Amino acid sequence: MEGLKKTALFNSYGKYGAKMIDFAGWSMPVQFEGIIPEHRAVREKAGLFDVSHMGEADIRGKDALNFVQNLITNDAAVLEDNQILYTPMCYPDGGVVDDIIVYKFDDEHFFLVINAANIEKDISWMLDNKGGFDVDIENISSSVIQLAIQGPEAQNILQKLTDVNLGEIKFFFCRRDMPVCGKKCMISRTGYTGEDGFEIYSSVENAEYLWNRILEAGRKEGIKPIGLGARDTLRFEVNLPLYGNELSDSITPLEAGLGFFVKLDKKNFIGKEALLKQKKEGPARKIIGFEMKDRGIPRHGYEVLAGYKKIGEVTTGYRSPSLGKNIGLALINSKYSKLGTEIFVKVRGKLLKAEVVDKKFYKKNYKK
Structure with a gap:
């Protein structure tokens, strides 16, 4: 290596x-x-x-809040000092640059945590979209x-x-x-x-x-x-997305089921118009959860079918260590996303039966 x-x-x-x-x-x-x-x-x-x-970016300056607001789909304006939020960061077409964690230290100082595979891309995106905002952007990952x-x-x-x-x-x-x-x-x-x-x-x-x-x-x-x-x-x-699986430059937050983190009523942000349009029309694709009914373990990239028609692909699949079941997430045609729908997963050339189920496979145990 x-x-x-x-x-x-x-x-x-x-x-x-x-x-x-x-x-x-x-x-x-x-x-x-x-x-x-x-x-x-x-x-x-x-x-x-x-x-x-993981990467870290330090954002400082009198326009730090407005700069971050323009970058992200979630609303940093509601944060208290030292509060944190999760958010997608989108391209103009609604595809996802990355999903990041935003720490607000104060209105003029933010700390962004970005995915390891996207450090250079994300920093470049931030610099390219600095525009007239009075901010300093520093890559402090190393x-x-x-x-x-x-x-x-x-x-x-x-x-x-x-x-x-x-x-x-x-x-x-x-x-x-x-x-x-x-x-x-x-x-x-x-x-x-x-x-x-x-x-x-x-x-x-x-x-x-x-x-x-x-x-x-x-x-x-x-x-x-x-x-x-x-x-x-x-x-x-617990249905937490992984960039490159449930999110990517070709998968929007609305398709990924992350609409809660897209605040379409806030002022302009990159990707807002595309996401407004998709929200109005309804996403043609959705990330769904499924459970295998036939014996077989689904894996990332496996085809998902309805009958013999391909309707999407597995984004993540495992035998769940907590539940002892073969389960997965898949990006499929929204027409087949209703709970209880029978679908098939192509595992090593064989079509194996599965069923659309709630994506929240396991209950979270966070301290609220």
């Missing part, structure tokens, strides 16, 4: 038996002990993720590490390492300049697993120290290091 980018924790992975893969140009652990035990650890106890491959501790025991474990009361951090809020093991960090409470948990942002030089101390602190509670494999099964079970 020569030539791949590495996070500051790369040299620590081997100690925990990591199996490495190329993910968006990064050498990342797909698993440590195994996807199933790691998945269960997060659902039942706690897991620690290195997500330092100087920031991000760890995520997720699971029912996450707060108990992390609380051992800081004097700040973590119970006071509300869902989708953050605290800056917090001491964790004596290191200055920002802690937020969002998550990408459906479980309660925290993100810890700090300087690159603190990566190994924080990683090791958190794993030591959580030994009694059964914490495990978690790879990208379980990260995907966990987010999928």
Whole structure:
């Protein structure tokens, strides 16, 4: 895997038996002990993720709020200081540049978290759309590490390492300049697993120290290091999208079922006209959930059919570790999206029966 980018924790992975893969140009652990035990650890106890491959952009200036508002489909104007929101960021045609997390520190300072595969593209998009806004846009991805501790025991474990009361951090809020093991960090409470948990942002030089101390602190509670494999099964079970699967430059937020995060009543933003038109006409395609009725595991890219007519493709599919069922998400013709509709998935050349079901396969356990 020569030539791949590495996070500051790369040299620590081997100690925990990591199996490495190329993910968006990064050498990342797909698993440590195994996807199933790691998945269960997060659902039942706690897991620690290195997500330092994610990108970060720092937006400062007197027009920071208006600039961010123009970029995103969601409404940053409603945020309090140190509050967070999830949002798509669209092209003029409604396709998605990326789905990002927006932190508002104040009206003149925002912090954007972007997907690892899209860092250069996203930063270029922001710069290309700076226009007359009085803002400075800085790509700080290489100087920031991000760890995520997720699971029912996450707060108990992390609380051992800081004097700040973590119970006071509300869902989708953050605290800056917090001491964790004596290191200055920002802690937020969002998550990408459906479980309660925290993100810890700090300087690159603190990566190994924080990683090791958190794993030591959580030994009694059964914490495990978690790879990208379980990260995907966990987010999928609670219907959280993955860019490149459920979202892309050719899939709009409305097709992906993310209309809640598209505020069409706010002032102009990039892609608004296209999304207004699609909302009025109704999306021709939709992301649906399905459960296999015949024996077979659906995978990304498999064809979905009604009878012998292709109506779409699987975007994500697995045997759910939590439910013990073969389930998936698919982008299909909206005519076939009604719950209970019989569809077929082409698995290794065979048409296997499936049924359209609710996309919320597993109940989220966030702290509200």
